Amino acid sequence: MRIALAQTTTGIDPVESVDALARLIAEAAAGGAKMLFTPEMSGVLDRDRSRAAANIVTEDEDRVLRAVCFAAAEAGIWVHLGSLALREGERLVNRGFVIDAKGAVRASYDKIHLFDVDLPDGTRWRESASYSGGDRAVAADTPAGRLGLSICYDLRFPDLYRALTDAGARILSIPAAFTRPTGAAHWHILMRARAIEAGVFVVAAAQTGTHADGRETYGHSLVVDPWGEVLLDMGEEAGLGFCDLALERVEEVRGRLPAINHRRPIAAPEVVA
Incomplete structure (x- = not known):
């Protein structure tokens, strides 16, 4: 099945x-x-909170979501809208959407793990200052198979992907706006690890380049197959990439190395002083 990444x-x-x-x-x-994947924060990417406030509205009011639903229906294509910044009461959420070929929202997911870090280059991020984290994992059935939803910093927390693949996800979507320092250090390694752990496809549409708010993002939108092989790496140029997924590859790889079948529940470890 052919997919596209923006x-x-x-x-x-x-x-x-x-x-x-x-x-x-x-x-x-x-x-x-048959399906397009877009990055995290596909509507507005602005770290100036006062300026961004005018453009961050509730889900019902969001013009980007409405436009994407309309365009998906007009083109007859499914879209994973990686995420939008939306207002819920006094707080914000970072929410992704699965939209079908008739323009209906089939599923939504709020980013669970918030990016609160101090990077080696001196950059400081506190996503939790404005955003509330989600509290549930979400998987949705799509033409590409069962899709496990996540967003950016979630990538570093394998328990989420275990929950998604235990629920039958055959593809993991990880839209992102990775910083350049963390991208160069960890992006490819972690994406391949998430694919290899459960024998699934990983699709990661990413932001790239220098943005109007001054930040720089890493790019390198990826598709990784269940063996950990990179099928598509879009480098740093903005644009559209295509990849053909052989969905039977999941069962083929799991048949050779069925690690997902060998998972066992692990109790809290006994600590011996």
Whole structure:
């Protein structure tokens, strides 16, 4: 099955994002893709909280979500809208959506693990200052098979992916806006590890380049097969990439190395002083 990945340099204006996403959706469908994957924060990427506040609204009010649903229906293609910043009461959520080929939202997922770190280059991020984390794992049935949903920093927490693959996910979607330092150090390694652990496909659509708010993101949108082989690496250029998934590859790899069948529940360890 053919899928497409959008690699974008999302800015601070949601109107520009609407136009770009509608164009990418049409191009993905014209290229034969049955499903398009977009990055984390596909609507607005702005670390200036006061400026961003005017463009972050509730799910019902979000123009990017409405436009993507309309464009998906018009093109007849499924879309995993990697995530949008949305308002819920006094707090924000980082929420991804699975949208079907009729433009209906089939599933949504709120990012569980929030990015609160101090990087070696002096950059400091405190996602929890504005955002509330989700509290549930989500998998959705799609034309590509059962899809496990996650977002960016979730990548570092394998227990989430164990829950998703235990629930039957054959593809893990990990949309992201990875920083350059962490991307260069860990992006490829962790993506391949998540694929290898359970013998699944990993699809990771990413932000790239220098953004209007001054941040820099790593790019390298990836598709990794169940053996850990990189099928697509989009480098650092914004654009659209295509990849053909042989979905039977999951059972083939698991038949050779059935690690997922050997999982066992692990109790808290006994600590011997």
